[in-house]
Amino acid sequence: xxxxxxxxxxxxxxxxxxxxxxxxxxxxxxxxxxxxxxxxxxxxxxxxxxxxxxxxxxxxxxxxxxxxxxxxxxxxxxxxxxxxxxxxxxxxxxxxxxxxxxxxxxxxxxxxxxxxxxxxxxxxxxxxxxxxxxxxxxxxxxxxxxxxxxxxxxxxxxxxxxxxxxxxxxxxxxxxxxxxxxxxxxxxxxxxx
Amino acid sequence: xxxxxxxxxxxxxxxxxxxxxxxxxxxxxxxxxxxxxxxxxxxxxxxxxxxxxxxxxxxxxxxxxxxxxxxxxxxxxxxxxxxxxxxxxxxxxxxxxxxxxxxxxxxxxxxxxxxxxxxxxxxxxxxxxxxxxxxxxxxxxxxxxxxxxxxxxxxxxxxxxxxxxxx
Numbered sequence: 001x002x003x004x005x006x007x008x009x010x011x012x013x014x015x016x017x018x019x020x021x022x023x024x025x026x027x028x029x030x031x032x033x034x035x036x037x038x039x040x041x042x043x044x045x046x047x048x049x050x051x052x053x054x055x056x057x058x059x060x061x062x063x064x065x066x067x068x069x070x071x072x073x074x075x076x077x078x079x080x081x082x083x084x085x086x087x088x089x090x091x092x093x094x095x096x097x098x099x100x101x102x103x104x105x106x107x108x109x110x111x112x113x114x115x116x117x118x119x120x121x122x123x124x125x126x127x128x129x130x131x132x133x134x135x136x137x138x139x140x141x142x143x144x145x146x147x148x149x150x151x152x153x154x155x156x157x158x159x160x161x162x163x164x165x166x167x168x169x170x171x172x173x174x175x176x177x178x179x180x181x182x183x184x185x186x187x188x189x190x191x192x193x
Numbered sequence: 194x195x196x197x198x199x200x201x202x203x204x205x206x207x208x209x210x211x212x213x214x215x216x217x218x219x220x221x222x223x224x225x226x227x228x229x230x231x232x233x234x235x236x237x238x239x240x241x242x243x244x245x246x247x248x249x250x251x252x253x254x255x256x257x258x259x260x261x262x263x264x265x266x267x268x269x270x271x272x273x274x275x276x277x278x279x280x281x282x283x284x285x286x287x288x289x290x291x292x293x294x295x296x297x298x299x300x301x302x303x304x305x306x307x308x309x310x311x312x313x314x315x316x317x318x319x320x321x322x323x324x325x326x327x328x329x330x331x332x333x334x335x336x337x338x339x340x341x342x343x344x345x346x347x348x349x350x351x352x353x354x355x356x357x358x359x360x
Contacts, residue, residue, distance in 0.1 A: 015313065015316065019309065019312065019313075023313075026306065026309075030302070089253065090252075091240075091252035091253040091256065123239050123240050123253055123282060124253070125257065125260045127260075127263075144281065146280065146281055147279075147280065147281065147282065148239055148282055148283045148285075149283070152283075
C-alpha cells in the first residue's frame, strides 16, 4: 500500500509553527501598510466638512510676517475667526497670479479682525520666499511649512491651494488652483460670516 | 606689418585661454558646481519625485541647489546642510531614510523576507529529497524500480484476477 498523506505526516513535513506564524504576520502587516498607503493616496486633499482639530499645527513665521507680535501661529489659537489658509511657493506661477488678489482681500478684512489670512510656503527656500513676499507686497502672516507637515496634513495635491475654515475650524470651502479675482475670495469669505 | 603683429599677439592670447584647464564653474563665493552636486545627488525635492536634486531642472530644485551653495559658502558641512533640509522639508528628501522608527521596516523587512524564503526553499528541497529516498527504500529489495511499479503490480494482479472470474 502507498503511504497516505495523513495529518501526522503533514505536521512532520510542514514548516514549524513559529515560522508559519511569523510569515503570515509579516505578510498581513505588509498588506495593511500597502492598503493604508493606497487608501490615503486615493483620498485626495482634505474636503469641505473636515474638522481641522484632527490635524492642528503650529507654524513658525517669517520675520516681519508675525501674527499679533508672535513669531509662530497655531491653528487652535485662531478658533472664533474665519481662516483663509493659502498654500503657495515662489516657483509656482499660478501662485504669482493670485498674490495680488489675496493681499487685496486681506486688506479688505484686516480692519475688523474677524478674518485672518495665513500663507503656508510649501517646499521653498527662505531667501526666495522673503523676496517673493516683498515683491508682491504681501503683509498677512506667512511662514514655511517645516517638514512639509502642514501640507501633508491637508494632503494638498499641488500649489496654490486655499482652505477656508469657519469659526469652529471646520473646512467649508477648498479652492484648488488660483483665484480669478478678489471678488471671488470675498464672496467665499462672506458666505462664512 | 604692425597690424599683423597685433593679430598674432591676439591669436596667442586667445590660444592660451583655450588651453587653460576647464573646471566646474563656481560663483563669486568660490563654491564649485561639483561641490554643490556632491550634496545635491543625495537629496530629492518633494515636488519632483524620484529625480535627484543634482539633475532636476525645475525652478524649485535650482533654488535648492543655490541654497546648498549659500550654505557651503557659509562654511557649513555636508551633514549640517542635509540636516537643514530634513528639518525644513522632512526626512523624505533623503535618498536613504534615517534608520529610526517606522523607517526601520525598510531595512529589516526585505532581508527578513529573503531569509525566510531561503529557509522555506531549503526545507522544501530537503523534503523532496526525503520523499525520493523513501520511495526507493519502500520498493522491493535489490530492485531499482520505484514505488509506483509495486503499486502497478498490485493493480495488474487484481485486474487479472477479475478477468479470471469473468471467464
